[in-house]
Amino acid sequence: MASATIVLFSNTLRLADNAALLAAVVTRGPVIPVYIFDEQSPKVRPLGAASKWWLLQSLKALRDDLRRCGSDLIVRSGNTTDCIAKLVAEVGATGVFLTRGYTPAAAMSEQSLHEMLEKKNVQCRRFGGHLLLEPEMVRTKTDTKYTVFTPFWRTASELIDATEPQPAPKAIPAPEHWPTSEAIDSLGLEPKPAHWAEPIAAHWQPGEVAARERLADFLDGPVQSYKQARDFPATNATSSLSPHLAFGEISPRTLWFEAKKHMAANEAIVTGGAHFLRELGWREFSAHLLFNFPNMQSHPMREQFNKFPWGEGNSDLVHAWQKGQTGFPIIDAGMRQLWQTGWMHNRVRMIAASFLVKDLLWHWHEGEAWFWDTLVDADFANNIASWQWVAGCGADASPYFRIFNPTTQGEKFDKAGEYVRRFVPELAAMPDKYIHCPSSAPEDVLELAGVTLGETYPKPIIDRKKARAAALAALASIKN
Template sequence: MTMPGPVIHWFRRDLRLADNPALTAAGQNGAPVILLYVHDDISAVDWTAGAASNWFLHHSLENLNRDLLPYGNRIVFRKGSAVNVIRDLAVETKASTVFFTRCYEPWAAEEEKILAHELKASGIAARRFGGNLLFEPESLKTGSQQPFKVYTPFYKAGLKQLQTEGIRPRPEKLPAPANLPSSDDLRSWNLCPTKPDWSTGLAENWQPGEQGADAALENFIEEHLNRYSSDRDRPGIKGTSRLSPHLHFGEITPRSCWQRTLSKCVIENGFPSQGAEVFLKELIWREFSHHLLHHTPDLPSRPFRQKFSEFPWRKDEDQLVAWQRGLTGYPLVDAGMRELWHSGWMHNRVRMITASFLIKHLLIDWRQGQKWFWDTLVDADLANNAASWQWVAGCGADAAPYFRIFNPVLQGEKFDPDGVYIKRWVPELGNLPAKYIHAPWLGPENVLKQAGVTLGKDYPRPIVDHAAARNRALAALKSL
């Protein structure tokens, strides 16, 4: 009796076993399953993953491979053009079907079309599934059948359509073929830094993999959810979910986050607690960003509001580098940029403040900031990154107005009043009293001396004056 040909499950950003419709369908097919991951750094030439993201990817794949041991299966690692690798492997193994979860970046959507065409020409079926969003981009339209450009009506429409069925369990079976195809050694891809190994801070802060994602969600729900609405703006305390890299790599789904939040949150008068409601709205803001990218493929490169195409950006390499290194002379900005460099992540409130500083205090193009975040974030996500930078710049969909210019001193006094966050990431200011830690240049000479701070030596003076920078930014806006 001839054994049926295998099927292929192509892992992309669905690096999980639970709540994975494509993987479940592959396992239920009745045929052996080849589990494939392709390291394709060709298709997205302009947006190849940054070093921090690659570190997270390596450990996520390593842990997923370990989770597959009970199935008697493992991942086949291949490198190259995803379309070519998958087509050739399918033909080589006489696979009947390729299963995969869709992605939403412009090159990924194009890749899916080409792959389906190539497989069809070889008599092989391609089955694409959703699963990484709460609802697919084609499913939400305005009354005039146009994509949403404003968040609030998008949120309301999404709530009406949201599916509430239970979370899919892990597949019962994922049988391996008798002879697995050859595989690269994951370590040969050199996704982790070695000489020097600067990833210590990443390892201290993250536990990649499906189990790490589950633990992060559980900890957030149990310890922080009901205070989320107030604590999420305080960078000096652990008040956010820190789920963003796990969501980006598909180690957990937004649907799982939604369901588990509702099942465990404190209910008030039949409604979610305030903290839970705010968290769920953040999940739908993530959806909004992905829908925007799907319908506006040039979102990372062109302003959504076209009048900003003529904005008079400045080019100042020295100030850009000072911002990147956390040496602007504004402690809250510098703390955020140093947290990013050390841990591959930055607190959400501080992301807005650092982005606003680059765009409006320095008048440097938002795309420069977007690129730096892409290179340094473990949760670097094209949709979230582009939509958020455009939001701060005032040129995006439903964006903050450009004339809303954060004062980093007042923001620090409001959200880090005791300077806990600043003292952690800008330790040279650790002995300054809270009264002066947000604006050390205003500290009396004797106070600075007692704290061991010499401005211009131990810590830089501000590279730009807030009031002057604000006036310059508003003048630039008027010039449009």
């Protein structure tokens, strides 16, 4: 009987452009696709609630796609090395193929798996695919690690493999006997309470097929105006591919290749397409930073921020921020978009994050943890790097003294208040002039719009002038 190869699907929940799967199918006998739900390996950070919802749907989609190829998905839960050791013994596997992860926890888990398999004389092969480039490939001319985005991307974008990604295999050789699998529904991924994710489900379709459709839709339309429109949250001008990328339902190489192909065929999208590809560069940059500086998951990249006097103030303020009840409409709209859809527009992420760390002076860890729990696209590297960027303590960060003013940001990027009206319906009847600053509106305007501050909509939870002065004083304290 031909010996089986286990293909481990962890951060790569797809069949196309999955080098580990393709290598197993092409070069070996029977293939056993496996997913380990691992919350036990050292340093693994349990998924947030929104990511669990996504994973539940994504695993089912992957299983159905595998079944269409004559295969199946074996699901186990526990420590990855222990689970694979058991499976290897059960099926007599002679190889384990996997896609490489780049977080510190993934690196540790892969090391432990490799050592276990080596002892058993089982081949362990690791493939790339979650990133465009392996972190070891992108170094400065003097062989150091990049910490600034622009030179990083100048070098990295020249090194990208632009060849056509591999399609999904049409058939996957099955073993004579399948090992047992836990039910996907038994992994404890369902939201509690069950109806919690209903609004999220209305917005998203997890899975590889849906990811490809979303890319096609984006390249057929919004990409053309991406450069100008991407900062305006009321428009659907961005790709919304982030959760599909986070779960590896589509490869970044597919995005790269398809965008370039469309750009070559249609001059009108060249500028938008190039800008879109540059955003993928930020995803690479975050992953490369975390890989090279694993400490950044808990420590600021700029050492002086170790001494920053983060406030330990009123937790009611953080709750107001989480619930979208700050009295600053653009922030409230963003935080409610996050809660209702599991996603928030990038511009509003920046404004809302700035408010937490600079106006409320809360530690960026607090915001990072909330986003981790509530984002369907929660990505360890992107989330940490972005929070450090906003907090001013990251490698190539926005300077701390640059504090977003939520009112002027709202007026600039949501002029007519379309986004605010969508997510903060109690302000829907406010005139454009006051939609971003209801607390400045005259009494008669408020009355006409049916708004009673402090009752139907909160008064601003802080005095921004004082908050700004406190933030700048805090910054000065670490400079001295």
